[in-house]
Amino acid sequence: MSSSNPDRPDIVLIGAGIMSATLGTVLQELESSLTITMFETLHDCAQESSDGWNNAGTGHAANCELNYTPQREDGSVDISKALEVNTEFDLSRQLWSFLVRKGAIPDPSAFINSCPHMSFVWGKANVAFLHARFKEMSAHHCYKGMEYAEDRSTIAGWAPLIMDGRDDSEPVAATRMITGTDVDYGTLTHLLLQNLQAQSGFEVHYDSKVIGLDREADGRWRVTVQQGGRNHSVSARFVFIGAGGGSLPLLQKSNIPEGKGYGGFPISGIWLRCDNLSVAQHHNVKVYGKAASGSPPMSVPHLDARIVNGQHSLLFGPYAGFSTRFLKHGELTDLFDSLSIHNLIPLLDVARDNMKLSEYLVGQVLQSASHQFDTLKQFFPNAVRRDWREAVAGQRVQTIKPHESAGWFKHEAGELEFGTELVSAADKSIVALLGASPGASTAAFIALSVVQKCFGDRLTEDAWLPRMKAMIPTFGIDLKLDSEACRKVRAETATALKIQNV
Numbered sequence: 001m002s003s004s005n006p007d008r009p010d011i012v013l014i015g016a017g018i019m020s021a022t023l024g025t026v027l028q029e030l031e032s033s034l035t036i037t038m039f040e041t042l043h044d045c046a047q048e049s050s051d052g053w054n055n056a057g058t059g060h061a062a063n064c065e066l067n068y069t070p071q072r073e074d075g076s077v078d079i080s081k082a083l084e085v086n087t088e089f090d091l092s093r094q095l096w097s098f099l100v101r102k103g104a105i106p107d108p109s110a111f112i113n114s115c116p117h118m119s120f121v122w123g124k125a126n127v128a129f130l131h132a133r134f135k136e137m138s139a140h141h142c143y144k145g146m147e148y149a150e151d152r153s154t155i156a157g158w159a160p161l162i163m164d165g166r167d168d169s170e171p172v173a174a175t176r177m178i179t180g181t182d183v184d185y186g187t188l189t190h191l192l193l194q195n196l197q198a199q200s201g202f203e204v205h206y207d208s209k210v211i212g213l214d215r216e217a218d219g220r221w222r223v224t225v226q227q228g229g230r231n232h233s234v235s236a237r238f239v240f241i242g243a244g245g246g247s248l249p250l251l252q253k254s255n256i257p258e259g260k261g262y263g264g265f266p267i268s269g270i271w272l273r274c275d276n277l278s279v280a281q282h283h284n285v286k287v288y289g290k291a292a293s294g295s296p297p298m299s300v301p302h303l304d305a306r307i308v309n310g311q312h313s314l315l316f317g318p319y320a321g322f323s324t325r326f327l328k329h330g331e332l333t334d335l336f337d338s339l340s341i342h343n344l345i346p347l348l349d350v351a352r353d354n355m356k357l358s359e360y361l362v363g364q365v366l367q368s369a370s371h372q373f374d375t376l377k378q379f380f381p382n383a384v385r386r387d388w389r390e391a392v393a394g395q396r397v398q399t400i401k402p403h404e405s406a407g408w409f410k411h412e413a414g415e416l417e418f419g420t421e422l423v424s425a426a427d428k429s430i431v432a433l434l435g436a437s438p439g440a441s442t443a444a445f446i447a448l449s450v451v452q453k454c455f456g457d458r459l460t461e462d463a464w465l466p467r468m469k470a471m472i473p474t475f476g477i478d479l480k481l482d483s484e485a486c487r488k489v490r491a492e493t494a495t496a497l498k499i500q501n502v
């Protein structure tokens, strides 16, 4: 039963980034009578990680990110994680296509554009790895159309900037998927919010920071909000904590037992950005390389074409770093405020087990600007310093997940999680999204996971299932296994989104 009392919405979404905007869109499509209230600390939506320049805008389909395809001891390559990410992106493509077809998003080119995805490596061992990876991936229907080259002129035809001026004696190899995309998640978030604001049951409140989450006697959640120096509260049946780096502190405030022991480790990022169109027009591709030893997966260096707010630029990076803030607009005390007796041991455990990561981050922080530029030159040998400037990327909070240690001496231990995690109360009345990888690309997958986890009883033929299948035609179908469904839905979504298909 939906509530029309603004102080008693059915649903509260915390944060106005791509994740809350996507979940709000899905829930509103499933049941238009739901009342949904969104609270956002800042003055507008998509000002943190979802802003176009705070992330790399890769439509992550695991086409080119080498960290998703580890090499086994015997030299073969494991593509199982890549296939998961690849088909999760299909869910986003279906949701966006649905919104385009119904006119809720007028022109998909405003946020998504074709941009081939390439992996590029140099050195004998890396070339052998890329070849083994190509053999494995190109044999699977999900990677239909993947190309491989060791020939320098072919690679130069795909991405001239990475080959001009390169040492001829070094073996190189590349793969390319022309179906790759660049996505401006900031513009997309704005489009989703515009569509939601046109619906009668939806309200968004900016400059409104959620500062309290308390359970009420009837199981609802009292959400306390600070707005213009004053506090007020609403009572909600269901709360989604989609606050990006701010999710961990809010999960802690909710006091649900399932959230105990979680910690967070912030990682900041710097890009090099080039807005010189005479350079940018020669690179309409995203080129991902191999990560340095010990580096976290999201700091794989890449040279990307970007289209943000309709403007063509290039981006290189990210150079990871360390900051104690959980959000770009957060506080220096965020990390310390998040420490508690419950997560201290898991945090120390992770610090002890990840010395290589700590060394990597310290090394990155100590790198001078000229060192950073030298890394760019490994990808773009003829890069000119004056064409590039530094830009601060979004902040990520890597999740530290508690678990009991193995062995005879059982103790609380911690594990560094590079993926995303939904942590929900036993009664499914509140759920927090922690972590940021693969990120915005899988927003639809995350929204569907929330629906399945927390509203599973509504997914029946006489309730939400028909609407769900209208939005996501392959709902319930495993595209990794069903090649015909995969081929069909990719062709349909490519047409709707005006992107390349093979």
Ligand SMILES: Cc1cc2nc3c(=O)[nH]c(=O)nc-3n(C[C@H](O)[C@H](O)[C@H](O)COP(=O)(O)OP(=O)(O)OC[C@H]3O[C@@H](n4cnc5c(N)ncnc54)[C@H](O)[C@@H]3O)c2cc1C
Pocket (backbone or CB within 6 Å): 014, 015, 016, 017, 018, 019, 020, 039, 040, 041, 042, 045, 046, 047, 048, 049, 050, 051, 054, 055, 056, 057, 058, 059, 060, 185, 208, 209, 210, 211, 242, 243, 244, 245, 246, 247, 250, 269, 318, 327, 393, 394, 395, 396, 433, 435, 436, 437, 438, 439, 440, 441, 442
């Ligand atoms: C350097 C970098 C590169 C990335 N590259 C990619 C990429 O190429 N492709 C990709 O798919 N993903 C990428 N990502 C990940 C992607 O950006 C994130 O996964 C995604 O934007 C997260 O969206 P969100 O809505 O959860 O968080 P955010 O966009 O951070 O939004 C959270 C919102 O919650 C608000 N908030 C916080 N606390 C409160 C509170 N107490 N009350 C009210 N509001 C609050 C914040 O102000 C913010 O607006 C990248 C991320 C980074 C940092």
